[in-house]
Amino acid sequence: xxxxxxxxxxxxxxxxxxxxxxxxxxGHIGGSLSLAEILSVLYWEEMKVxxxxxxxxxxxxFVLSKGHCSPGLYAALGLRGYFDIxxxxxxxxxxxxxxxxxxxxxVPGVDMSTGSLGQGLSVGVGMAIAAKLDQKDSRVxxxxxxxxxxxxxxxxxxxxxAHYKLDNLVAILDNNNLQISGEIDKVLNPYPLDEKxxxxxxxxxxxxxxxxxxxxxALAKARQTKGKPSMILAKTVKGKGVSFMENNYAWHGAPPNxxxxxxxxxxxxxxxxxxxxxxx
Amino acid sequence: xxxxxxxxxYGNALKEFGGDARVxxxxxxxxxxxxxxTFGAAYPERYLDMGIAEANMIGxxxxxxxxxxxxxxxxxxxxxxxxxxxxxxxSVAYPGLNVKIVGSHAGVTxxxxxxxxxxxxxxxxxxxxxxxxxxSPADANETRLAVKAMIDHTGPCYMRTGRxxxxxxxxxxxxxxxxxxxxVTLAEGGDLAILxxxxxxxxxxxxxxxxxxxxxxxxxxxxxxxxxxxxxIVLKAAKETRAVVIAEEHNIIGGLGSAVAELLSEKxxxxxxxxxxxDEFGKSGDPEALxxxxxxxxxxxxxxxxxxxxxNRCCIRLP
Numbered sequence: 001x002x003x004x005x006x007x008x009x010x011x012x013x014x015x016x017x018x019x020x021x022x023x024x025x026x027g028h029i030g031g032s033l034s035l036a037e038i039l040s041v042l043y044w045e046e047m048k049v050x051x052x053x054x055x056x057x058x059x060x061x062f063v064l065s066k067g068h069c070s071p072g073l074y075a076a077l078g079l080r081g082y083f084d085i086x087x088x089x090x091x092x093x094x095x096x097x098x099x100x101x102x103x104x105x106x107v108p109g110v111d112m113s114t115g116s117l118g119q120g121l122s123v124g125v126g127m128a129i130a131a132k133l134d135q136k137d138s139r140v141x142x143x144x145x146x147x148x149x150x151x152x153x154x155x156x157x158x159x160x161x162a163h164y165k166l167d168n169l170v171a172i173l174d175n176n177n178l179q180i181s182g183e184i185d186k187v188l189n190p191y192p193l194d195e196k197x198x199x200x201x202x203x204x205x206x207x208x209x210x211x212x213x214x215x216x217x218a219l220a221k222a223r224q225t226k227g228k229p230s231m232i233l234a235k236t237v238k239g240k241g242v243s244f245m246e247n248n249y250a251w252h253g254a255p256p257n258x259x260x261x262x263x264x265x266x267x268x269x270x271x272x273x274x275x276x277x278x279x280x
Numbered sequence: 281x282x283x284x285x286x287x288x289x290y291g292n293a294l295k296e297f298g299g300d301a302r303v304x305x306x307x308x309x310x311x312x313x314x315x316x317x318t319f320g321a322a323y324p325e326r327y328l329d330m331g332i333a334e335a336n337m338i339g340x341x342x343x344x345x346x347x348x349x350x351x352x353x354x355x356x357x358x359x360x361x362x363x364x365x366x367x368x369x370x371s372v373a374y375p376g377l378n379v380k381i382v383g384s385h386a387g388v389t390x391x392x393x394x395x396x397x398x399x400x401x402x403x404x405x406x407x408x409x410x411x412x413x414x415x416s417p418a419d420a421n422e423t424r425l426a427v428k429a430m431i432d433h434t435g436p437c438y439m440r441t442g443r444x445x446x447x448x449x450x451x452x453x454x455x456x457x458x459x460x461x462x463x464v465t466l467a468e469g470g471d472l473a474i475l476x477x478x479x480x481x482x483x484x485x486x487x488x489x490x491x492x493x494x495x496x497x498x499x500x501x502x503x504x505x506x507x508x509x510x511x512x513i514v515l516k517a518a519k520e521t522r523a524v525v526i527a528e529e530h531n532i533i534g535g536l537g538s539a540v541a542e543l544l545s546e547k548x549x550x551x552x553x554x555x556x557x558x559d560e561f562g563k564s565g566d567p568e569a570l571x572x573x574x575x576x577x578x579x580x581x582x583x584x585x586x587x588x589x590x591x592n593r594c595c596i597r598l599p
Contacts, residue, residue: 057348104346104375112346113375116366122336123371126343126351129328133304134347153367156336164328 004212008275009044009079010036014241015268016075016088022261024092027100030251031145032072034176034209034236039076041215042141051081054108060138061111061127065120066145066174067101068253073110074098082109118151120144121171125161128169128229139168147179150188155200161229162201169229170222171202174209176238178249193233202231209234242267281452283445286478287384289420290441291315293427294352295322300431302350306341308334313443314354314384334359338367338379345377350431356390357383357399357440365405372436373409379437380430381406386416386440387529388557388574389479391567398562399440404534406438407507413460414507415439416528418481421450422504425458433460440478442529444567447482450502463510469499472585473517476527477503477536480555483571484527486578491585498585509539511547518550523588525553527581529571532556551591553584 013036021027043049047060064073071091078085090096097106101115111127114120124142131138148154161169173193181187190196194204203225207218215234222230238252239245242264256264294305295318306328311317320327330337334355341351353360360383361368372379383402390398406414413435417423423441430437450456453466466481467488476484481502488498499521501513518524524544526537537554544550557574571577 061346063343112343113370116370118335119339119342119367119371122339122367123343123346125336126340126345127347128343129340130344130347130349133326133349153333153335153339156331156333157339159333160330160336160340163331 003275003278005279006037006040006044006212008272008279009040011241011268011272011275012079013039013072013075015265015272016078016085017071018242018256018261018264018268020071020074020088020091021255023089025255026092027071027255028068028253029071029255030178030238030245030249031066031069031174031176033240033242033245034174034238035069035072035143036241037210037212037215038143038172038174038234039072041212041219043076043080045216046219047141051109054082058136058138061124061140063112063120063124063140063142064102064114065142066117066148067114067120070100070102073102077109083107117145117148118153121154121157121161124169124171125157125164125166128161128166129164131168132166139170142169142171144171144173146173146175146177146190147184147187149173149190158197158200158202165227166229167226170219170232171229172232172234174236175233176236178238178247178252180249180252182249197231201228203228205230205232207232207234209236210240241271281448283447284420285443285445286417286420286423286441287315287443289423290382290427291318293424294319296424297428297431298323298326300350302348303431304328304344304349304351306330306337306351306353308332308337308355308359310355314356314382316352316354334364335367338364339371341379342371342375342377345379350378350380352380352382354382354384356397357386357402358397361402361405361438362399369409373412376411376435378434381438382441383438384441385443387442387479388562388570388576389442389444389529389567391443391570392564394564395561400531400557400562401534402440403506403530403536404538407534407539411435412507413437413505415505416478417441417504418478418502419446419449421448422458426504429458429460442479444479446479449481449485458504461505461508461510463501463503463513465499465513466502467500469497470521471497472523472525472588473499473501473521474525474527474581474585475501475503475514475517475536475540477506479529480527480576483576483578484581487581487585490578490582496585496589503536506536506539509543511543514540514543515548518544518548522550523592524550525555525581525584525588527555529576530556531559533559551588553588555581555584
């Protein structure tokens with residue numbers, strides 16, 4: 001079977017995530033790696049955006065509510081052409097605008113500053129209401145962490161999204177099942193996610209967060225949903241793409257040492273080389 | 281003249297200037313108390329009920345602001361900013377979004393609802409945020425002008441309003457002019473200066489009358505904008521009178537008194553007296569009785585002024 005050409009994009013995002021976090025000696029690698037396919041399909045296919053006109057008032061919006069996964073977002077934006085991708089070499093340094101958490105001022109393509117968990121879905125609701133008021137067909141995509149939904153504000157936001165019938169709002173839950181202290185159901189169990197979000201008035205759409213066709217089908221369903229917001233429950237693997245980081249919560253916010261970096265880089269470089277042959 | 285609560289004047293003003301289609305009002309189920317309902321009745325399509333969910337309301341306002349709207353959020357000051365400091369800090373102030381946060385029922389003059397509903401720290405919280413403009417209007421006219429100024433100003437603002445009907449003051453002063461960040465001298469005087477805002481402006485003017493009977497001439501300056509502080513008017517008052525009383529319906533920690541103390545200790549050390557709630561919580565009671573209980577009356581201001589003048593007589597450093 002021929003590989004999806006977005007697979008190469010996702011692999012490149014992962015490689016830059018690794019590079020940025022290694023050079024910064026800090027940053028959130030695990031949850032950024034789990035997002036690579038989601039970000040690829042959004043920024044390269046689904047969203048109506050133009051890197052050359054990043055403040056176009058009619059554009060679609062993206063809110064990374066789990067703002068600590070900024071390496072993933074910055075890598076996607078850099079590769080998509082919003083800014084020079086080499087800026088990631090200065091991630092988290094005083095001379096760069098690429099802060100530990102995304103900043104809307106100073107980083108082209110970032111639609112909202114985030115970082116304090118639980119706040120992004122509310123912002124997405126505001127953006128979606130603004131589009132409805134202005135009768136624009138702009139849509140809003142908001143990525144949430146599965147640990148993040150322990151914040152009560154998420155459920156306030158969910159209630160308001162359904163109340164205002166925001167069918168232009170698509171939330172995507174990065175369900176890698178791990179938060180900083182361990183498995184989400186052991187820390188504070190938020191399951192069952194499908195029943196909860198359905199009860200809050202969402203169209204709930206399960207997806208494999210690393211399978212492009214599954215994500216595309218889920219986004220298509222969201223596009224067709226009228227009168228209510230959508231929640232794509234994307235099953236993912238924290239640390240995806242680097243063998244020793246997968247499904248290990250120790251990689252939530254820890255940088256790799258030199259040896260670990262070299263092993264991870266070698267794995268990702270091999271993946272990229274193979275994909276370049278297959279889809280390049 | 282009829283007494284009017286600043287929250288009532290606020291509702292009328294938001295309706296008056298609400299023809300601007302960018303203005304959106306968000307309400308956390310207290311519209312008939314914050315008086316945002318006055319706007320809602322005129323512009324129902326731009327009036328968003330957000331339910332009893334203040335954290336979400338602030339985030340939604342932030343999202344609206346990123347799309348060019350001018351959202352005004354409403355609740356009691358104890359809840360916004362009180363309950364949602366982090367949402368205001370990270371989703372509004374840090375990105376510098378054009379959100380206007382209006383907290384009504386500030387201070388002990390909320391009255392019978394008691395301490396859990398009497399915000400005495402709201403100014404301290406908002407004043408600590410970079411880029412936040414902090415307003416506390418004294419009467420209906422000033423509230424109206426403050427609403428207009430907030431719409432014209434791009435950037436986050438917090439404004440507190442009061443529950444209690446208050447006397448109308450600023451209409452009767454011919455030289456009165458409202459400018460964001462500029463204090464207003466309501467009455468001249470050379471022996472000391474009373475710096476005040478909001479509910480305490482009327483009491484400060486009454487204190488001036490009491491002091492005049494004892495031969496003390498007090499200047500009364502209304503600092504409707506607490507941040508950015510009008511340093512010029514404060515320094516001029518300190519230099520000319522060498523005695524500064526700050527009167528406010530707020531904890532003496534963190535409010536205008538603190539702002540003035542910070543400025544004067546750096547640029548023109550001057551003895552001050554802070555008239556306010558002395559680092560304690562409020563309580564239930566009749567609003568006027570509470571003002572008496574917590575030492576927020578004209579008599580309290582006048583007594584503070586006399587203490588200050590006595591202190592200066594024995595200790596003043598003459599130039």
